[in-house]
Amino acid sequence: MSSPRASGAEAATAPGGTARKLIVVILGLAALVTLMLCAFALPSVNGGPHQDPVGVSGPAQTTAAAEKKLDGDAWTVTVYDSPGALEKAIHDRDIMGGIALGAEGVDVYTATAAGPSTAGALTALGNTLAEQQQAQATVHDVVPFPEDDPRGAGFTSAALPMIFGGMIPAIALTRLFPGHSGLRTRLVGVLAFSLVAGAAVATFLQFGTGSLDGNYWLTSLGLSLGMAALSTTFIGLEALLGFGGLGAGSAVMMLLGNPLSGLATGPHWLPAGWAALGQILPPGASGSLLRANAFFEGTGALVPALTLTAWVALGLALALIADRRGRSRSPRPAAAQPEMSAA
Structure with missing residues (x-):
């Protein structure tokens, strides 16, 4: 008599089960590619001045x-x-x-x-x-790009490095310090990485390629805040929902946050609803904060800075919920039993 586990495995490896799994995978990948095409193509097709x-x-x-x-x-x-x-x-x-x-x-x-x-x-x-x-x-x-980069190529190329700057440390630290015991270490790690990476990116763009202007330290802190908003959110999602939450958050930031950031054109070149969504997400807010600090001496930096701070708070809140849930699930030590003396 076969066990239920064996019968389940046989059903999964049966020709019908394999075909169904293959169809689901193919349809899912096709839907993902279509979503990527819509996310990157539609803003370009519908681009133009909107109010x-x-x-x-x-x-x-x-x-x-x-x-x-x-x-x-x-x-x-x-x-x-x-x-x-x-x-x-x-x-x-x-x-x-x-x-x-x-x-x-x-x-x-x-x-x-x-x-x-x-x-x-x-x-x-x-x-x-x-x-x-x-x-x-x-x-x-009136406010041009720097002479060393008159087309702003370095500035407009900063979107993906900022996204990966939040994603990669979250994945790496989750692998190195997994589970509930490593949650606080992961949070400290991504915050420290954000400070170092923000300074490194600002140094490269301002002194290496000459793509940025303005106060270096202000620009550096703005970039660090943008990366911290992404990385803490990813850590919180992973701690609460597992790698599925981390994957979902990464997909949203890549497929929506990047094309709707308005970094290359400015947010007013996108339709009103898309522009608003792009500025709420961390990539768009990071780009607006970078633009304000690098070229306008901080004018217009308040709203994107508050938006990114809210994302950092959200990531910390998710991590706190996961931390409390992990503590409640951790086994408590058994109470010491009094020794029974022999009669």
Whole structure:
């Protein structure tokens, strides 16, 4: 008579069971590839200005015409009294750029470091307005990328290293210090790694490739906070749900956080709902914090810093829940039995 375990194994290795397992695996992998394609392709296909904040200045008649031309879902227009006020609004992160209309021509004010796509679209629009007035358009890049990296290639390539900087230490420390007994060691390890890795990435991008500007220590701490937000969340998910939780968290950050971060284009180049989701996730918040610290002297850093701090708190909370659950499940030492003396 065969045991239930043996019969279960025979059913799993039967031709019908093998075929069903193969079908499930193939369908699951196909769904994963399709999800990856949607996550990376849809933001690019639907990319464009979505309520992108810009400014205009000049005579009332010409600014009214420009405001009417820019009216729609693509741009959010604010009228300023002078080109100086418009330029100040760019530095204050109130707008992404603007156009100053005057009798002598058209001045286009851009901030390539805030969003290269918006800067290119405003430049093209300024040239069109200048041709209509038979004038010349002059472009002023108010906040450009550094001279050593004028296209911002180093900055835009920082998304994946930040994600892997949170994922790899979580996986490695989970392997080295597994179980409930190693949970606190894993948390201390990922926090220490985040500080070291943030300083290393900032050093490479600022002094190695010249891709970043601004205060080095502020940029370094911002990068460390972004990596800590990812790594503590991964540690908490793994401690509470096992490697399935770690895998699910990694998939979300890779498939949604990376393409929706807006690091290459700026968040206003994504549809409103996608942009909001991207800025809530750690990769998008890390990119916005890096942009604010590296190019705008910390202006606009508060919201992404608070977002990343909330993710760190979430990861620590998950780890605390897992720690308490592990303590409640750990076996307690048996009470010492009094020795019985012989009669």
